[in-house]
Every structure is written in structure tokens, then in C-alpha cells.
Amino acid sequence: MSLKIRLARGGAKKRPYYSIVVADARMPRDGRFIEKIGSYNPLLAKDSEQRIQINAERAKYWLDHGAQPTDRVARFLGALDLVKWSHGDNPNKGKPGKKALERIEEKKAAEEAAAEAAKAAAEAPAEEDAE
Incomplete structure (x- = not known):
């Protein structure tokens, strides 16, 4: 039987309260558990x-x-020095997606075009004044 130390949700809608329980890994999140060892x-x-x-x-x-503790419970147990816990490493999580990259490129191109148009407009009146 594989055991998990995990959170079991209680409380009302939009007012969560969790029990830290030891349960069989096959049981549902809020289902039967072996022992309640804490709360969150x-x-x-x-x-x-x-x-x-x-x-x-x-x-x-x-x-x-x-x-085996779940990630959240491992974090709690790490604070008590019972488990070694470290941040997960997902360097791609913060990177923008394809559509966001396309929008950034379009925005840069639009800004460059606007800057060139402003530069050309600034030079045009200077040429007229010289004549």
C-alpha cells in the first residue's frame, strides 16, 4: 500500500481549510484517510x-x-527539517508563448515605423525652410 501525506480540503465555498492527512494514494482527495496529522x-x-x-x-x-508527501506538504515539512524541499526548476514557465512573441514583434515593428515616420516628418519641414 503506497501512502501519501497530503491535504484534504474542508471549509466552505471560497473559504478553504485543509487537513494534513496520511492516506492511501488510491483514495480520493477528500476521501478516507488513515490519520490526521495537522491542519493548514x-x-x-x-x-x-x-x-x-x-x-x-x-x-x-x-x-x-x-x-510520500505531496509538494505542498513537503514544503511544510521542510520548514520543520523533516524533509529536504527545494523549489522546482521550470525555466520555460516564465517565457511568453508564440502569440505573445508575435505581438511583441508586431509592436516593435510598429514603434520603429512610427519613429522613422516622425524622423522623416521632422526632416521634411527643415528642407522646406532651406529653400
Whole structure:
């Protein structure tokens, strides 16, 4: 049986509250779980002590018995030095897509054309004054 340490959502619509649970990986997100080991309230301030509450002793027990934390829970456990957590590396995530690149190119071309037109307009009256 593969175990996961993950979040189970509770709370009302637009008012999330999560329980940190140990569950069989085949169970649904809010379905049956083995043990509740903590809670997470994302509506509280980030520096609040009640925002994340984890029973570190039970979390360590389940980690020793092969439970795998999800990314979000691994981040919480990393703060308690129970799991080594690091940022994921996706360098392409911040790059614009094809359409955005096309729009940027069109905008640059339009700006260059406008700059050339302004330069030509500025030179034209100077030539008329010389005559």
C-alpha cells in the first residue's frame, strides 16, 4: 500500500481549510484517510502560528514508514527539517508563448515605423525652410 501525506480540503465555498492527512494514494482527495496529522488554514496571515499546525512526531513516524508527501506538504515539512524541499526548476514557465512573441514583434515593428515616420516628418519641414 503506497501512502501519501497530503491535504484534504474542508471549509466552505471560497473559504478553504485543509487537513494534513496520511492516506492511501488510491483514495480520493477528500476521501478516507488513515490519520490526521495537522491542519493548514491559508486564510490566516503568513506569520500566524495557527496557519500551519503539524504533529512533527507523527509526520516523522509516517515518513519513516514510507509515506510520500505531496509538494505542498513537503514544503511544510521542510520548514520543520523533516524533509529536504527545494523549489522546482521550470525555466520555460516564465517565457511568453508564440502569440505573445508575435505581438511583441508586431509592436516593435510598429514603434520603429512610427519613429522613422516622425524622423522623416521632422526632416521634411527643415528642407522646406532651406529653400
